[in-house]
Amino acid sequence: MVALDYPAAEQADKLVRALEGIPCWMKVGMQLFYSAGPAFVAELKARGYKIFLDLKMHDIPNTVKGGAESITRLGVDMFNVHAAGGKHMMEAALEGVDKALNGGSRQRPLVIGVTQLTSTSQAVMNGEIGIGGSVEQAVERYARLTQSAGLDGVVASPLEVLRIKEACGKAFLTVTPGIRPAGAEIGDQSRVMTPAEAFAQGTDYVVIGRPITAADNPRAALEAILASI
Numbered sequence: 254m255v256a257l258d259y260p261a262a263e264q265a266d267k268l269v270r271a272l273e274g275i276p277c278w279m280k281v282g283m284q285l286f287y288s289a290g291p292a293f294v295a296e297l298k299a300r301g302y303k304i305f306l307d308l309k310m311h312d313i314p315n316t317v318k319g320g321a322e323s324i325t326r327l328g329v330d331m332f333n334v335h336a337a338g339g340k341h342m343m344e345a346a347l348e349g350v351d352k353a354l355n356g357g358s359r360q361r362p363l364v365i366g367v368t369q370l371t372s373t374s375q376a377v378m379n380g381e382i383g384i385g386g387s388v389e390q391a392v393e394r395y396a397r398l399t400q401s402a403g404l405d406g407v408v409a410s411p412l413e414v415l416r417i418k419e420a421c422g423k424a425f426l427t428v429t430p431g432i433r434p435a436g437a438e439i440g441d442q443s444r445v446m447t448p449a450e451a452f453a454q455g456t457d458y459v460v461i462g463r464p465i466t467a468a469d470n471p472r473a474a475l476e477a478i479l480a481s482i
């Protein structure tokens with residue numbers, strides 16, 4: 254999944270054209286969606302891409318239900334909510350999906366819970382945020398909660414994939430940002446692995462942004478990543 258973290262449709266469109274023909278999903282996050290909105294999502298769909306709409310909803314259940322209903326109407330293939338919003342909130346997201354589908358033929362999007370952001374280190378989680386225990390324990394707890402609410406999987410770092418699969422089973426999806434090819438700048442990420450290491454852990458999807466978008470030649474960067482796995 255290529256993270257299209259750009260301020261406007263023009264820049265995102267340039268990258269999408271540069272990557273044309275390479276099989277991948279496109280991930281639309283807050284920055285791009287807040288500026289380019291549903292129209293850009295529709296354009297990506299028209300070009301045949303699968304889309305992960307990464308808006309990480311975290312609000313009261315009624316609001317998340319409404320958000321999920323609207324997102325489902327966009328026809329995206331995957332979207333996410335924060336597991337920290339609780340079981341009731343995640344169930345409300347699924348109710349929103351059902352309301353939008355309303356027995357129709359539209360395909361059901363995968364709904365994914367965000368565990369601990371991959372930018373969060375052990376020290377920050379324990380100190381600043383005030384969650385005790387290890388990151389792995391917290392991620393497992395969020396993953397179990399997400400599964401109990403009926404969602405399809407979680408966002409986590411590749412470092413936690415084995416533990417999630419052990420706790421929730423292989424079919425429970427893992428979507429893993431925090432991906433850095435060997436030697437790439439880590440930036441604001443904390444819990445990282447290379448693409449090959451992440452797939453060796455058994456992850457289902459890797460999310461990669463800057464190692465592609467900030468490369469001099471994004472197409473060559475993605476091709477090198479694909480060759481590495």
Ligand SMILES: O=c1ccn([C@@H]2O[C@H](COP(=O)(O)O)[C@@H](O)[C@H]2O)c(=O)[nH]1
Binds near residue numbers: 370371409442461464
């Ligand atoms: O825990 C999370 C959840 C989402 N993300 C998103 O993934 C990409 C990663 O981009 P890079 O440039 O490869 O770091 C970005 O869109 C994040 O919003 C995440 O990194 N961690």
